[in-house]
Amino acid sequence: MRSARRGTVITGLALLGLTGVYIRALVYTPMERLQGLAQKIFYVHAPAAWAALLAFAVTGLFSLLYLITRDRKFDLVASSSAEVGVAFSLVMLTTGPLWGKPVWGTWWTWDARLTSTLFIFLLFVGYLVLRGAFNDFEIRARFSAVLGVMALVLVPFIHVTVYWFRTLHPEPVLLKPDRPSLPGVMLTTLLISIGVFTALYVGFMMQRHALTVLRDIRDEETVDANA
Secondary structure, three states, X not given: OHHHHHHHHHHHHHHHHHHHHHHHHHHHOOOEOOOEHHXXXXXXXXXXXXXXXXXXXXXXXXXXXXXXXXXXXXXXHHHHHHHHHHXXXXXXXXXHHHHHHHHHOOOOOOOHHHHHHHHHHHHHHHHHHHHHXXXXXXXXXXXXXXXXXXXXXXXXXXXXXXXXXXXXXXXXXXXXXOOOOOOHHHHHHHHHHHHHHHHHHHHHHHHHHHHHHHHHHHHHHHHHHHO
16 A cells, blocks of 8 residues: 555654664763763653654544544554554663663652553553454444543643652653753754654554554455355
C-alpha cells in the first residue's frame, strides 16, 4: 500500500535523523555539570516519552470517536497507535532507569511519575491482549475503545504528577508555564530529537495502520468464506 511505503521512507529518514541527534548530543552538546555523561540519555528518554504519550493520546481520541460513531476506521487507527505507543514506552521505561541509576542512586522508585507511566504501559499491553482475545469485531472494538479512552485522562495526569506529588523525577523543562529551563544548545538538541521521534511515530504509525487494514480485510474475508 502507498501509505506503508511512505511510512517506510519517513521511518528511514527519521532513523538517520536519530543517528544525527545522538552524534550532536555526544559530541556537540555540552555535558551537564552535575549529572555528567549520564545526562546524555535525556535526549532519547524524554523524546521517547513524548512519542509514547502522543501515541496513547491519539489512541484515546480515536477510541472516543469510535464509541461515538461506531466507524470501523477509527478503531483501526486507535489500535495501530496503541501498538506504536507500547513500543515507545519500552524505550522510555528502559532509558529512564539507565539515567536514574547514576543520578538518583537507584534504578526505580515508586513515585507518582514513574508509577503512572508504568501503569499506562501495562494498561495498553492489556489493551493489545484484549484485542487478541475476541474474534468478533464489534465486541473487540467496543471493549478496547473503553480502555483506550482512559488515555485521555492518564496522559495529562502523568504530565502534572511532578507538580502535584513529591517525586524524584525532575519537573518538565519544556512543557511548563514559564520559559524552557535549558541552555540554548541543549534545548536545540532536545527539540531536534523530539522532532525526530515525532517523525518516527508518524512513520511507524503509517506502516502499522496499513498492516492493520490489510489484516482487517483478511479477517473479514475469512468470516465471509466461513459463513
